[in-house]
Amino acid sequence: MADISVLQIGDNDWTAQIDTTHIDWQHTTILDLPTRLTRQKDPYVLEQTYVVLTDNELSSTLLSSQISEWPALRVIYFAKTITPDFQEILAERRAFCVQDTTPKAIQNRLQTDFEFDQIGFPTRFSEQQFMPMPPTGIHFKRAGRFSAQFSGDFGQVWQQIGTLKTFVGDLVPHVENMVWLDYDQTQTVAVQLQFVFYKDNHIQAVQTVTGDALRQQHTIGGIDDYQDYQILIFAKGAGELDLHVLHQRRSRHGLGTLLPGDDWQMTDDNEEVLSYFNPGDRQAPLIVNFSGIRLHVDGFEMRGPLNELGTPYLLFSDVRMQGGAFHIGSExxxxxxxxxxxxxxxxxxxxxxxxxxxxxxxxxxPAMYYAADIKPHAIVVAKPLISLGTLTGNAEFPREVNQDWTLDVRRFLAGRMHPDDTDMLDSILWQHIENVDWSKIAVALFTLKQDEYDGQSLPQLLKFFEENKTPVIHTQEVGTHTAKIPEMIVFIKTQLANLRDSMREGR
Structure with missing residues (x-):
């Protein structure tokens, strides 16, 4: 079975030049498109994964009108001569413009850059993954689990300070990764990463990324037939160096980071913001989803269910620290x-x-937190985590897959590890949302009776909504925090669909 399906629209049929083992390639001309669509079970549905426009000129109002009706982020083109009206529709539907113009090149891009698998992972400076090698005279210490700190005078020549452990599958031969380093520095100290590739016990290639280039996504890999690789950490200059996480994502060659068409931003404080916007059917509501914890792999959540709803949606993924910091932080x-x-x-x-x-x-x-800034029509939340101080101050909580995540989040949000910060952290949400008119925001809430993560805060939340005359739909199931995932997804989808329908009826 093919991995991806494509509808090519253009004068010249490329089918004979495409390896159809992995791509279900179908062709039509612009003039034949209406007839083809009428033969579908539903002529208004795009049955293929992508549409590829292979004509060098795009001016047909018939084609542009059809593209306007199809889902966003599903059209690929390379034409340079395009009428203004056609270009406007391509932009609005967030079509992908590529430089490739041959069947083989387009096929390669489809198979490498347009798949929907979200391939991204953190390589952390933890006890398990980072082996420090502090030079003589350099002080090394750990703060929490994911902060490796060096201080001193490293000199003016690069010297190795450690090695990051790598795993099979981190990199794939012939394939490039995009990397950036989450770290802090003071004074003149600088950091360098060397990616060393081996074959037959010999160094095959060395790729180096230095200094400020590490704060932007940088391409590494693409090596043929290597057998193993290492990541060596170097430093020079004087000051303090605090190493957190090396982020690695499969390169989409400028077409996205985790998904085709997503957006990667970096703040002035060197914190990344990952988002994915799909304009859907262009009608209200706009659904904004904030991802849950991402302990081991980077990624957005709820894309599939929101595609089914058809509405515009915006996804955020937070992969700071070990697996996220509740999508809040610096101003x-x-x-x-x-x-x-x-x-x-x-x-x-x-x-x-x-x-x-x-x-x-x-x-x-964050779904509740940013209500203070957006003043939305509604919020839909499940398994709420509210009291950040109580949650992160629970010494018995870190275990199994959590691996001290909460402790590092506490250090990240409070700037230190101290029991006196519990009340301050617990009040972060309440202080931010206290001046919102919650009587005008509909709330749908899904909770679990034995939620051990933050279950004690639920009565406080329900009391807050009651005192603020908030219209609330509350469903509670039996189970601990990680239970009832299918039921939770059904609840969220049902509430979003009901809200969509009622909001559109009222317009």
């Missing part, structure tokens, strides 16, 4: 989140009352 970081939401609203010509904020587990807090 610069939070402003990026707000600006990204308002940009999507402006693109669709929507107002705050046209927005729904949603999230579960770690994503529940």
């Amino acid at each position: 610069a970081y939070e402003q990026k989140i707000i600006e990204t939401i308002k940009k999507a609203m402006k693109t669709l010509n929507l107002q705050p009352e046209d927005v729904i904020l949603t999230g579960y587990s770690m994503g529940s807090l």
Whole structure:
């Protein structure tokens, strides 16, 4: 069975030049397109994964009108001569413009850059993955689990300070990864990463990324037939160096980071903001989803269910620290989140009352938190985590897959590890949302009776909504925090569908 399906639209049929083992390639001309669509079970549905436009000129109103009706982020083209009206529709539907113009090149791009698998992972400076080699006279210490700190005078020549452990599958032969390093520095100290590739016990190639280049996504890999690789860490200059996480994502060669068409931003404080906007059917509501914890792999959540709803949606993924920091933090970081939401609203010509904020587990807090900044029509949250101080101060919580994540989140949000910060962290949400008119925001809430993560805060949340005359739909199931995932997804989808229908009926 083919991995991907494509409808080619153009004068010249490429089918004979495509390896159809992995791609179900179908062809039609512009003139034959209406007839082809009428033969479908549903002529208004795009049955293929992608549409590839292979004519060098695009001017047909018949074709542009059809593209306007199809889902966004599904059209690929390379034409340079395009009428203004056609170009406007391509832009609005967020079509992909590529430089490749041959069947073989397009096929390669489809198989490498347009797949929907989200391939991204952290390589952390933890006890398990980082082997420090502090030079003589350099002080080394750990803060939490994911902070490796060096201080001193490293000299003016690069010297190795450690090695990051790698795993089979981190990199794939012939394939490139995009990497960037989450770290802090002071004074003149600088850091360098060397990716050393081996074959037959000999060095095959060395790729180096140095200094400020590490704060942007940088290409590494693409090596033929290597057998193993190492990541060596070097430093020079004087000062303090605090190493956190090396992010590695499969390269899409400029077409996205985790998904085709997503957006990667970096704040002035060197915090990344990952988002994915799909304008859907252009009608309210705009659904904004915040991802839950991402302990081992980077990724957005709820894309599939939101595609089924058909509405515009905006996804956020937080992969700071070990697996996220509740999508909040510095003023610069939070402003990026707000600006990204308002940009999507402006693109669709929507107002705050046209927005729904949603999230579960770690994503529940930002769904409520940013209600103060967006003033949405509704929020839909599940398995809420609210009391960040109580959660991160629970010494018995880190275990199994969590691996001290909460402790590092506490250090990240409070700037230190101290029991006196519990009340301050617990009040972060309440202080931010206390001046919101919650009587005008509909709330749908899914909880579990034995939720051991933050279950004690639920009565406080329900009391808050009651005192603020908030219209609440509350469903509770038996189970601990990680239980009832299918039921939770059904609840969220049902509530979003109901809200969509009622909001559109009222317009």
